[in-house]
Amino acid sequence: MGEDSVKIGIPRSLFYYKHPHMWTTFFGELGQEVILSPPTNRQTVEAAIRYGEDESCLAVKLVFGHISYLADKCDRIFAPAYYGLDPGRYSCPKFLGVPDISKSIFGPQLQFLRCEVEDGQFEPGMLQLGRTLTTDGRRIRRSASLGLEAHLRHEEQLHRKYQQQLASKNPRILVIGHHYVIHDSYANLNLLAKLKERGMAVITIDSVPLAPVESFLRWDFAYETMGQLNEVLAHDLAGVIVLSNFNCGVDAITVPFVEDELERRNIPCMHLVLDEHTGEAGLITRVDTFVDTVQMRKRA
Amino acid sequence: MRERIFTLPLCGYAYVPFKSAAEQLGLQVVVPPPITNETIALGARYSPEGICLPFKVIIGNYLQAIEKGANCVVFYINNQAGSRKHGGGGGGMCRFRHYGHLQELVMSKTGAEVEFFILGEEGGLFEQVKEITGKGTWEVIRALRVAIKKLRIIELLEEISWRYRPVEKQRGATTKALKKAVQHLEGINDFGTLKRLDPESYFTHIETTNGNPLRIGVVGEFYLLVEPASNCHVYEMLGELGAEVHRHLSLGEAILRYPPGFVLGKLMAWWLDMSIPPRSEIAKIARPYLSCSVAGHGRESVADTIRFHDAGYDGVLHLLPMGCMPEVTVRPILRRVSEEYNFPVLTLSFDELISEGAIRTRIETFVDVIRLRRDRRGERHALPGS
Numbered sequence: 273m274g275e276d277s278v279k280i281g282i283p284r285s286l287f288y289y290k291h292p293h294m295w296t297t298f299f300g301e302l303g304q305e306v307i308l309s310p311p312t313n314r315q316t317v318e319a320a321i322r323y324g325e326d327e328s329c330l331a332v333k334l335v336f337g338h339i340s341y342l343a344d345k346c347d348r349i350f351a352p353a354y355y356g357l358d359p360g361r362y363s364c365p366k367f368l369g370v371p372d373i374s375k376s377i378f379g380p381q382l383q384f385l386r387c388e389v390e391d392g393q394f395e396p397g398m399l400q401l402g403r404t405l406t407t408d409g410r411r412i413r414r415s416a417s418l419g420l421e422a423h424l425r426h427e428e429q430l431h432r433k434y435q436q437q438l439a440s441k442n443p444r445i446l447v448i449g450h451h452y453v454i455h456d457s458y459a460n461l462n463l464l465a466k467l468k469e470r471g472m473a474v475i476t477i478d479s480v481p482l483a484p485v486e487s488f489l490r491w492d493f494a495y496e497t498m499g500q501l502n503e504v505l506a507h508d509l510a511g512v513i514v515l516s517n518f519n520c521g522v523d524a525i526t527v528p529f530v531e532d533e534l535e536r537r538n539i540p541c542m543h544l545v546l547d548e549h550t551g552e553a554g555l556i557t558r559v560d561t562f563v564d565t566v567q568m569r570k571r572a
Numbered sequence: 573m574r575e576r577i578f579t580l581p582l583c584g585y586a587y588v589p590f591k592s593a594a595e596q597l598g599l600q601v602v603v604p605p606p607i608t609n610e611t612i613a614l615g616a617r618y619s620p621e622g623i624c625l626p627f628k629v630i631i632g633n634y635l636q637a638i639e640k641g642a643n644c645v646v647f648y649i650n651n652q653a654g655s656r657k658h659g660g661g662g663g664g665m666c667r668f669r670h671y672g673h674l675q676e677l678v679m680s681k682t683g684a685e686v687e688f689f690i691l692g693e694e695g696g697l698f699e700q701v702k703e704i705t706g707k708g709t710w711e712v713i714r715a716l717r718v719a720i721k722k723l724r725i726i727e728l729l730e731e732i733s734w735r736y737r738p739v740e741k742q743r744g745a746t747t748k749a750l751k752k753a754v755q756h757l758e759g760i761n762d763f764g765t766l767k768r769l770d771p772e773s774y775f776t777h778i779e780t781t782n783g784n785p786l787r788i789g790v791v792g793e794f795y796l797l798v799e800p801a802s803n804c805h806v807y808e809m810l811g812e813l814g815a816e817v818h819r820h821l822s823l824g825e826a827i828l829r830y831p832p833g834f835v836l837g838k839l840m841a842w843w844l845d846m847s848i849p850p851r852s853e854i855a856k857i858a859r860p861y862l863s864c865s866v867a868g869h870g871r872e873s874v875a876d877t878i879r880f881h882d883a884g885y886d887g888v889l890h891l892l893p894m895g896c897m898p899e900v901t902v903r904p905i906l907r908r909v910s911e912e913y914n915f916p917v918l919t920l921s922f923d924e925l926i927s928e929g930a931i932r933t934r935i936e937t938f939v940d941v942i943r944l945r946r947d948r949r950g951e952r953h954a955l956p957g958s
Binding site: 488 | 621862863864896
């Protein structure tokens with residue numbers, strides 16, 4: 273090969289939950305060593321509180337917790353710049369600042385790998401990024417397409433899960449939220465498991481295939497949520513739980529529209545707002561009450 | 573069809589040019605009453621909890637204007653600031669871009685019957701104005717010409733007032749003069765008179781001391797910079813503590829940075845005669861600290877903090893509504909700029925529960941700190957009111 277492999281750190285937060293296999297596959301195929309930070313835990317949250325900006329949402333604080341773990345264990349940290357994952361739409365601007373803010377917090381010596389993604393086009397960014405790591409053009413192209421394939425397989429798997437949940441006899445609960453909120457089980461205090469324990473069929477919004485919808489929303493993931501909601505509302509739902517982080521800018525706009533839609537369809541909806549101080553007892557009470565409500569409506 | 577009576581959100585003195593243009597085009601206008609704590613509480617009651625302060629204030633404005641008889645709302649969203657990668661300022665990626673639709677939803681829940689006109693949403697501001705008013709091109713141009721000129725004069729008046737306030741002999745004289753000047757200006761609808769007007773002349777009667785006041789730059793979120801009631805009147809506070817202020821964005825400058833369409837943009841640049849650094853220069857100044865745009869005026873805040881430092885200011889005040897997506901993102905970066913340049917930066921975050929007392933304490937402390945810094949450098953300064 274000729275090139276030295278570098279250790280690439282991937283924080284297990286934000287974009288990781290959206291594309292869990294794409295980037296690990298891409299870097300792995302390029303022959304680089306990938307270090308994934310461990311799932312959010314007590315230490316991560318403590319570091320997040322220490323380093324994070326106090327008015328950011330929990331997810332953006334947590335990314336600094338993960339980066340603080342990676343800082344001395346790898347050569348470069350991977351933080352892609354998702355300008356927009358859909359043509360003509362934008363991603364959350366808070367993500368774009370992650371490398372620069374990290375340098376302000378941990379010092380300018382921290383090295384970042386960036387991959388610019390505009391209008392949902394991954395390949396140009398991947399090729400450009402690959403060239404900074406190796407000169408073998410064929411290998412870069414192969415790694416990029418394998419990475420994208422890995423992501424497609426991941427999505428198919430999610431859709432299969434969705435079909436399984438639809439086939440279930442249990443009351444269906446839809447959980448709406450950003451992928452990094454729904455799937456970070458430490459930060460959301462294991463909400464999905466709690467619902468399953470109580471005999472609910474849990475549909476996560478990211479497993480739902482997208483049905484195109486007219487929407488004024490300019491954020492890609494907000495638009496996606498509306499499209500997925502459009503699809504899933506064709507089926508019978510027992511209830512919806514909206515999960516957001518405190519001070520999430522996107523949710524401040526989206527959630528009122530989701531709630532409005534559900535209200536018109538007479539579907540019970542609970543909006544849970546999480547931050548690093550959320551206590552488990554409070555969450556259990558609310559989940560229990562919600563499940564009771566859903567079951568009572570079913571009997572009535 | 574009932575008669576349309578228009579209102580708009582209060583945003584500094586924007587209502588003056590708006591009223592003048594609308595009335596010249598034959599529209600009826602109700603200006604919302606001045607923003608008080610009641611306005612903000614009213615808006616917060618109906619708005620989503622997590623939305624930023626400007627939205628809540630605006631809803632409060634609408635509700636109070638509807639009480640006074642308004643039934644149509646005009647709102648402006650600058651949609652031109654689109655490019656994700658390089659620009660993304662103005663209404664680009666932040667929540668402001670979505671204000672219009674959310675306002676409609678929130679207002680429909682309050683039960684108020686109100687019609688929305690969201691200008692600039694789909695581009696073609698000029699055509700929209702023509703459609704609403706039913707007037708010809710020439711009349712619209714004439715009305716907008718007067719409005720834009722007025723906007724610029726008012727901004728100049730504000731700037732002059734910031735210069736006079738720290739050195740005025742009699743406390744409150746500048747504020748009084750500014751109020752009088754704006755009132756006078758409201759009545760002038762002739763372009764020729766406006767053109768000959770000297771904004772400085774409203775202030776020349778004020779007795780001043782020969783001091784060398786502190787100079788403080790203000791950066792941050794646009795609405796808070798422009799609407800004094802939303803920022804607890806920090807400009808007046810600073811002035812009375814003996815500091816001259818200068819903000820990095822005014823309403824005209826914000827629009828001009830991301831012009832609403834080619835024609836209006838060019839017209840404004842010509843009439844307003846403002847020197848605004850191009851986006852590429854802002855990007856260049858900010859690059860060592862922030863490599864890309866983070867929506868809104870986040871990158872401008874970073875670049876202009878550095879520009880204020882280079883221009884010899886004594887400190888920078890950074891204003892943001894709590895949770896503001898772009899400004900929260902740049903806050904840690906401003907902290908780094910402040911450390912590396914050894915330059916005082918105070919960040920103030922506002923929400924609907926903020927009290928003027930809390931802000932005053934922090935402003936007073938900040939002014940004391942930078943005054944001490946200046947004293948150590950052995951420079952003279954003016955004491956407030958001396």
